Amino acid sequence: MLFYSPGACSLASHIALEESGRPYRAVETLLSKNQHQTPEFLAINPRGRVPALVVDGNVITENTAILTWIASAFPEAGLLPENLVERMRCIAQMAWFSNTPHIFQRAKFRPYRFVDREEVYDDIRAKAASSYWESMQEIDALIGDNRWMMGDAYTVVDPYALVFYGWGTSNGLPMQDLVSFTRHKTQMLERPAVATVIERERNPHFPRQ
Numbered sequence: 001m002l003f004y005s006p007g008a009c010s011l012a013s014h015i016a017l018e019e020s021g022r023p024y025r026a027v028e029t030l031l032s033k034n035q036h037q038t039p040e041f042l043a044i045n046p047r048g049r050v051p052a053l054v055v056d057g058n059v060i061t062e063n064t065a066i067l068t069w070i071a072s073a074f075p076e077a078g079l080l081p082e083n084l085v086e087r088m089r090c091i092a093q094m095a096w097f098s099n100t101p102h103i104f105q106r107a108k109f110r111p112y113r114f115v116d117r118e119e120v121y122d123d124i125r126a127k128a129a130s131s132y133w134e135s136m137q138e139i140d141a142l143i144g145d146n147r148w149m150m151g152d153a154y155t156v157v158d159p160y161a162l163v164f165y166g167w168g169t170s171n172g173l174p175m176q177d178l179v180s181f182t183r184h185k186t187q188m189l190e191r192p193a194v195a196t197v198i199e200r201e202r203n204p205h206f207p208r209q
């Protein structure tokens with residue numbers, strides 16, 4: 001059972017579950033309605049964050065862990081390389097998503113988590129926006145001529161990358177100028193699992209054309 005909010009980073013885990021081809025339940029937990037702060041949800045994830053995945057009564061949080069779990073639990077879906085070094089490179093990339101562009105996004109939208117003085121919120125937002133853009137350029141360069149984020153093979157890193165493309169577009173960044181990342185986004189949207197999840201979430205960052 002996956003707890004997600006439309007448009008949140010939980011999109012990555014949601015897509016990976018759909019890609020696994022295994023049955024699962026997706027539970028909408030609207031951040032906009034503070035459904036991540038209810039006692040029921042805090043009993044699942046006391047940090048009050050999505051995604052959270054419940055497996056046989058055990059809770060797994062953090063996209064990096066959930067995505068690694070999905071790929072490990074359903075190896076037949078081929079969502080992470082078997083080679084250990086290549087697998088760790090994928091995990092390192094996901095850790096960077098979580099500790100770098102995601103943090104800039106958080107600083108832009110929740111500056112109060114970083115400083116108390118409201119007078120400096122705008123400075124934080126501006127710096128976070130330019131640093132976010134640098135991260136987007138870095139992702140674009142990493143994809144380069146690769147078919148997917150990590151090379152020829154599609155992995156759970158790909159839906160995680162898509163989260164940042166969507167946020168970049170909604171933040172008004174010129175994402176279309178990033179040729180490799182834009183090609184990656186187009187390939188992603190062509191995948192049936194991705195289309196299914198975006199439709200189910202009515203994901204605000206990827207509106208219907």
Ligand SMILES: N[C@@H](CCC(=O)N[C@@H](CS)C(=O)NCC(=O)O)C(=O)O
Nearest residue numbers: 008009048049050051062063064098
């Ligand atoms: N590193 C965590 C980040 C989780 C996270 O911050 N999720 C956001 C949505 S993108 C959230 O639940 N925010 C609610 C809040 O910050 O109060 C992960 O990758 O799972």
